[in-house]
Amino acid sequence: MAAVTKADLAAALNEELGLNKREAKEFVEMFFEEMRQSLEAGEGVKLSGFGNFILRDKNQRPGRNPKTGEEIPVSARRVVTFRPGQKLRERVESYAGGE
């Protein structure tokens, strides 16, 4: 089953809400850009029913080049994690298909 993409989301806005195709495409872009901007600015995103995008700051830690075995520190970084909301968890839990 093919993955849902931005084009599919835009088509849904066009078909379900009657946004014209250009508006729908722009809206989908803006939606994800708004969330990227928030996360970039250090603010998480909390979408009730869907889930929360959370920022985590990780300290520098020792790492190793798996090929050469050479020690290289992994620099401190900020990463985005997603914590699915209760409603989404419940909807997904019962999916019985293959992995």
Place this chain on the structure above:
Amino acid sequence: MGHFVPGNRIAFLSDESQMTKSELIENLARKSPHLPARDVEMSVKALLERMSHALANGQRVEIRGFGSFSLHFRPPRLGRNPKTGESVALPGKHVPHFKPGKELRERVNDAISGTE
């Protein structure tokens, strides 16, 4: 990308404020004056519903520049009732998983480090 060293992952939750769904809707409404506010709200809800629906049916969601959502399978396991100590067989289940895309990873990380 370095290799993961167990026990050395010191992380903490950022303490910053969060953008809620209603703030997201307000921001988008402000940036799209040609759309009635009600359409913006319904559009945000429709996008989240379309993505949730896909996941509930085992379908992946791939948003270039943002990230992808998929399902991970958690195998059945023996749990325990914390009150009685009794073992309970817990069935396998799927849980939603998000993997940030390259642009999102870089923008979030460059905001603190400046380079990579």
